[in-house]
Amino acid sequence: MKLLGDILDQQMLDSEGHKFGKVDGIVLEVRDDGTARVAFIEEGAAVLARRIGRRCERWALAWNRRLGVRREPRYRIPWEKVLDVGVDVKVEMNGKDEPPQDWERWWRERVLSKLPFA
Amino acid sequence: MNLLEVALGIITGIGGFLEVGSIATSADGGASFRFQLIWALAVATICLIFLTEMSGRLAAVSKHTLADAVREEFGFNFTIVPRAMELIVNFMVLTAELGGVCMALKLATGWPIRVFAIPVMLIAWLMIWAGTLKIIENGTSMLGLVALCFAVAAWKHHPPLHDVLHGLVPTMPHHDAPRYWFFAISIVGATIAPYMFHFYSSGAIEDKWDEKSLGTNRFSAIAGMAFGGGLSVAIIVVAGMVFFPQNIQVSQYEQVPLMLFPTLGRWALPLFAATLGVCCFGAAIELALGTAYMLAQTFGWNWDENEKPHREARFAAAYSIILLLSGLLLLTGLDPLKLTMYSMALTAVILPLVVIPFLMLMNNEEYLREHTNGPIGNAVVIITIVLSSIIAIVTIPLQLAGGGG
Numbered sequence: 273m274k275l276l277g278d279i280l281d282q283q284m285l286d287s288e289g290h291k292f293g294k295v296d297g298i299v300l301e302v303r304d305d306g307t308a309r310v311a312f313i314e315e316g317a318a319v320l321a322r323r324i325g326r327r328c329e330r331w332a333l334a335w336n337r338r339l340g341v342r343r344e345p346r347y348r349i350p351w352e353k354v355l356d357v358g359v360d361v362k363v364e365m366n367g368k369d370e371p372p373q374d375w376e377r378w379w380r381e382r383v384l385s386k387l388p389f390a
Numbered sequence: 391m392n393l394l395e396v397a398l399g400i401i402t403g404i405g406g407f408l409e410v411g412s413i414a415t416s417a418d419g420g421a422s423f424r425f426q427l428i429w430a431l432a433v434a435t436i437c438l439i440f441l442t443e444m445s446g447r448l449a450a451v452s453k454h455t456l457a458d459a460v461r462e463e464f465g466f467n468f469t470i471v472p473r474a475m476e477l478i479v480n481f482m483v484l485t486a487e488l489g490g491v492c493m494a495l496k497l498a499t500g501w502p503i504r505v506f507a508i509p510v511m512l513i514a515w516l517m518i519w520a521g522t523l524k525i526i527e528n529g530t531s532m533l534g535l536v537a538l539c540f541a542v543a544a545w546k547h548h549p550p551l552h553d554v555l556h557g558l559v560p561t562m563p564h565h566d567a568p569r570y571w572f573f574a575i576s577i578v579g580a581t582i583a584p585y586m587f588h589f590y591s592s593g594a595i596e597d598k599w600d601e602k603s604l605g606t607n608r609f610s611a612i613a614g615m616a617f618g619g620g621l622s623v624a625i626i627v628v629a630g631m632v633f634f635p636q637n638i639q640v641s642q643y644e645q646v647p648l649m650l651f652p653t654l655g656r657w658a659l660p661l662f663a664a665t666l667g668v669c670c671f672g673a674a675i676e677l678a679l680g681t682a683y684m685l686a687q688t689f690g691w692n693w694d695e696n697e698k699p700h701r702e703a704r705f706a707a708a709y710s711i712i713l714l715l716s717g718l719l720l721l722t723g724l725d726p727l728k729l730t731m732y733s734m735a736l737t738a739v740i741l742p743l744v745v746i747p748f749l750m751l752m753n754n755e756e757y758l759r760e761h762t763n764g765p766i767g768n769a770v771v772i773i774t775i776v777l778s779s780i781i782a783i784v785t786i787p788l789q790l791a792g793g794g795g
Contacts, residue, residue, distance in 0.1 A: 281462045281469075283690055294461065294690035315690075323467055359453045376691070379703035389520045 279313065283360040284349075286367030293372040295361055296320045299348065310351045313361070315372050318345035342374040407438075407618025408537050409673035410490030411483070411580030411734045413666060414727055416622045417649065418640040419573045420629025422566070425549075428557030428626055430574040434581035435619030437774040439611050440767045441745065444752050445587040446607035449594035452757040456591045457687035459757060460747050472743040473688050476584050477681065479740055482733040483583065484677045485716040488514070489726030490670030493643045497663040504721055511717030514674050518709055523596065523695040530672035537621050537669060539654065539661040544624035546653040547631045554627060568788040571781050572735060578778040579737035581619070584744040585680030592683040596694060604761070628653075643727050674713075682708040735789070738782040745775045 282295050297314035321332035336345040347370065349363055356362040367373060419427040445456055452459060461469040491514075492506040517526060563570035599607065632649040633640065640646060646666075650658035679695060685708045686693035692702035699706035720726075749771060752763040 281465055283458060291690055291692045296466070320466055323465075324470075376703045379707045380700050384700055384703050384706055387519070389516070 278357055279310075279361060282357070284313075284315065284367075285360045285362050287362075287364055288366070288368075290367055292363075292367035292370065293347075297323070312348040312350055313354065315347045315349070316342075316345045341378045342371055344371040347371045407581065407615060408534070408621050408665075408669045409580075410486050410666070410670045410726075410730050411583075411737075412577070412618070412622045413490075413625060413646070413669070414640075414643070414730045415573060415576045415580045415734055416625035417629045417633075417646045418731070419577060420626035421633035421638055421640050421649075422573065423563060423570060424630040424634040425554050425557030425626060426561060426563065427570070427573055427577060428554065428623055429560045430577045431581065431619060431622050431626065432558055433774055434578040434778075435615055435622075437578075437771055438582050438586075438619075439615045440771050441582065441587060441748075442590055442615055443608055443611040444748065444763065444767070444771075445591040446594045446599065446611060447604060447761055448748075448751060448757065449591040450599040450603045450607060451601060451759060451761045453595065454591075454757065455595055455683065455687050456587050456748060456751075457684050459751050461688055463751055463754070463757075464747055468747070469688060472740070472747070473684060475740045475743060476684060479733065479737050480585055480677055480681045480684075481712060481716060481719075482729065482736065483585075484674055484681070484712060485719045486726060486730040486733050487670045487674040487677060488713075488716050489720055489729065491667050491674065492720065493726055494663045494667030494670065497644065497647060497659060497666070503726065504723060507717050507720035510671075511713050511720075514671065514678065515710060515713045517675055518679060518695070519699055519706070523593065526672075526675055530668065530675070533668040534672060536661065537665045539650065539657075539665060540621050540624040540628060543650050543653040544627040544631075547628065549627050549631055554623075557626075568785055568792065572785040572789045575738040575778050575782040575785060576731055576734040578774070579734035579739075579741070579782070581622070582741060582775075583737060584741070585677050585684070587744070587748065588684045588687075589676050589680040592680075592687070592693070596696065601761070641727070678709040678713050681712050682706075732786075735782050735786050738778045739786070740779075741775045742779045745771060 279295050280298055283291055284293050284295060286292050293315040295313045296316060297319040298310055299312040299314060300308045301311035302308050317336065318329055318332045322329040333345060336342055349365070353364045354361060355364050416431070419430075448459060449455055454462065457469075457473065460472070488507065488510055489503065491510045492503040495501070495506045495510070496503055594603070594607070628649050629640070632638075632652055633645075638645070643666075647659050647662035650662055654661060682705050683693055685691070686702070686705045689704075691704040693705045694702060749763070749768060751757055753768065755762055
């Protein structure tokens with residue numbers, strides 16, 4: 273499997289088929305015998321920011337703290353939870369209560385629910 | 391062939407094609423250069439037909455929208471550049487479209503634009519918030535037919551057919567060369583708008599297109615865009631017949647309906663106001679949705695216009711915020727015609743950043759399998775886009791320095 277082509281930047285779906293972020297990063301683990309395996313896939317603004325640069329990452333972490341909406345700006349999913357890699361990456365978990373949906377929940381509860389016809 | 395599926399093409403044709411940009415650039419272009427700029431519109435329309443067909447084919451075969459596929463193939467660090475530029479351009483164009491609806495209401499009532507800015511923004515928002523894509527599509531398609539008044543006006547003028555056809559051949563201007571080229575690329579920018587690719591490919595995914603849909607896709611791309619392009623030619627012809635001989639240049643929107651008076655009489659003003667209002671309203675909705683699709687697909691949020699807003703809060707927040715900001719910008723009282731002309735030219739500048747990665751995807755067998763692009767589509771699109779962008783980069787400073795618009 274070509275890691276970068278097949279997983280990185282793909283859409284993630286949870287067990288119920290809901291979109292919950294993209295694969296923003298991949299964490300590799302190098303074993304004692306020198307071979308590498310994917311340990312985690314990562315999601316979050318801090319992960320994305322790091323791809324642009326260290327400074328950008330610090331900035332993203334600082335803003336995440338200041339806004340205080342999202343619990344964990346670098347969210348890791350163990351590779352064992354990945355069920356299928358096709359058009360999307362299917363992950364075995366209920367995404368609804370996980371950090372990638374913190375902002376979704378914040379907009380829904382704090383803003384959108386107060387608008388008419390919601 | 392499913393008529394409802396074709397409606398997706400027609401609404402993209404009306405909402406995305408005939409809108410504040412093409413009405414303004416066509417009217418101004420015809421007034422200044424008679425039929426001489428028809429070629430720019432023809433080239434841009436053909437290019438747009440290819441690009442629209444490609445965005446539907448990409449979605450039908452690969453099950454990816456444009457923003458999804460570009461991020462996946464070129465990575466986040468690349469994708470953020472065109473998407474950020476699109477966000478800025480979309481914000482300007484959305485403001486211009488809302489300004490177009492307010493201008494239509496101003497023509498009908500005589501009240502200033504600022505009075506309408508916030509109510510128009512709220513109604514557009516409510517349509518997306520409480521309506522569904524099908525209602526929006528069909529509603530705008532039906533109401534957009536009022537734009538046929540331009541075709542009727544062009545017909546009644548009995549324009550010299552030979553001269554109109556001659557306009558299809560690119561020629562050098564006899565006067566005002568920088569202005570001529572600025573108009574040419576503004577017409578390209580008004581015709582080929584990147585948000586339409588996001589809107590169209592997302593619609594194709596929502597409607598669950600597959601390889602069986604490719605015929606419908608081709609038909610609706612050609613029918614919708616040719617319809618929009620034909621009406622834009624009609625505007626150039628009418629402006630060329632009425633304004634050009636009297637040496638009237640369009641410097642304000644209020645002048646544009648005057649070109650319908652000789653043929654439509656007392657119906658000129660209401661028909662023009664209705665056309666401008668409906669087309670800009672449809673385009674504003676497509677733009678707000680197109681921007682939300684683009685953001686959701688870049689960051690992996692839930693998106694589906696047919697879902698209830700609370701099921702996809704960030705998607706709903708995205709279109710709500712951009713609509714709100716555009717409404718507020720309109721309140722500052724900037725000149726909607728100038729804003730339109732410069733937004734269209736700026737669109738032409740950023741087109742290569744959006745379209746070149748798109749073309750690379752369309753030639754990638756991992757996404758398109760046996761349905762990759764042919765050489766003609768590639769050549770037409772790449773030549774049009776790259777030339778337009780270069781001309782735009784050269785002429786915008788000249789136009790700004792000259793103070794025109």
